[in-house]
Amino acid sequence: MSHRVGITGLGFCTSIGTGIKAVTDSLINLRSGIRRVNLVPGIEVPVKVAGVVDGFDVGSTNPLAWTFPDGIEFDRTLLRSIPPHGVYALVAVREALDNAGLSDAEIRDGDTGLHTASSGSAMMTHHHLARLEETDWQRANPNGIVSSIAGTLNFNLAAHLGIRGNNCGFVSACASGSHALGHAFDEIALGRQKRMIVVAGEDCNAHSVLPFDGMRALSTDSDPAKASRPFDVGRNGFVAAGGSVAMILEADPSTEPVAWLGGWGQAADGHSIAAPHPEGEGLTRAMNRAIHSAGLCSQNVDYVNAHATSTIAGDKAEALALQNVFGNTDPGPQISSTKGLSGHGLSLSGLLEAAICALAINQSIIPGNANLTNPDPATTGLRLPTKTSSAAVRVALNNSSGFGGSNVCHVLSSPATG
């Protein structure tokens, strides 16, 4: 038996705000979360900007030295085994569970599962291995593994929340959050779980950001107002971001959900370790599969939250994929990449942007493309608003792509669509 999948809770701890209200305000007013940062104190590094979560100081490798905004605190025994992005995840999941109204009994009844997405914490891995090597490989911190490897979010959150259903982490680079959500949809649609908690998060520090500079993937602009400019001809790389987002899915909810998750699709490029297929071949198929999975056609889509990260190759490939899918629709969906505001949250991005699609539907807004002043010719014919507008959004499509050519798309729809 197939079940409808309702999105009943959202939680945000991101560069563009902590909490639904702050994030919505940022989308409406195009308030950027990108800041000048000093990733390595005392050393000049090529990357000057990042999407950071305001008010959290989680730069130490000792969680007991971390500081948080007023009103946010954590139990010491919870902190000992988590990476920096674990605190963002705890904040986000608390908000999402709260606004979904799930009780502790429901969370622990075996019918609630947890999917997470995170690439782990390179900073923690580096620290613990360096310390182990300093002691001639004699002395390993017992929390070194659970606080650092990919999977750290599902280890920690499942134990903290008392999850007794499905518990799994997803690793497909920048498509991880989208895979976590897509497979959570399946768990509910197929009747395996009644509720799914989906959480994605990433650190934002020298260890998580600077390795991408070696790939020449990052913007080296020092102006936070210009560095991330998806679809603009002047784009020169992405701006990395940290944070966390949580989403609650429920089977056939008895009250009106924030939005419905109607379906999803995925397809890989079969092309390159890191570069997208130049014509967006895999992303085209992933979008078509997602739309078909929801029982819709491309003409039904009102809004697309693009993956576009502000890289030269990636944004062009996505523009061509969007032309493939929507070129024959009239007038075609409005399309924006919100990474101009948030930066690129890597494993986090797919879930963040699915949550932004849910807000677009729930708040009747079309987020604008921040920093887009001179659109790439490849986008000709695509509707790329530069300001956020008020408009009913019945159907939204969320795109994401990751290394290895993974492409994952979701379709969300308004409760009003029935």
Place this chain on the structure above:
Amino acid sequence: MNDPLHAHSPEALREELTGFPESTIQAMVELKSNPSPGAIEESVLRILEFYLPSGSETQIVGTAAETRLREDLGIDSLTFAEAAFKLEELFAIRIEHSELVDLETVGSLRQFIESRIAS
């Protein structure tokens, strides 16, 4: 008696114990200049108290020797390993897995401190 914390300056001790109660940090700093067996035992037990489950009002210092560490105080295996790692870092010792397994009560813990750290 040798300085049991020879690898640490007072500043390094404070860094190593970031997040611990100030009274525990102070006791460890004072231990450097006055490393009597009694002071070592009390300091180590104060450090272990930090690893008790949250909300626990238990004080290991002054607790009866037969009090069981796992069953009565709620110290789980990961917490035990975490506390052992901290003692290894502070006192530059190596604690074998078999030694941890044998630590069942507060009394056996005191004997362990006496033989492996305070001696």
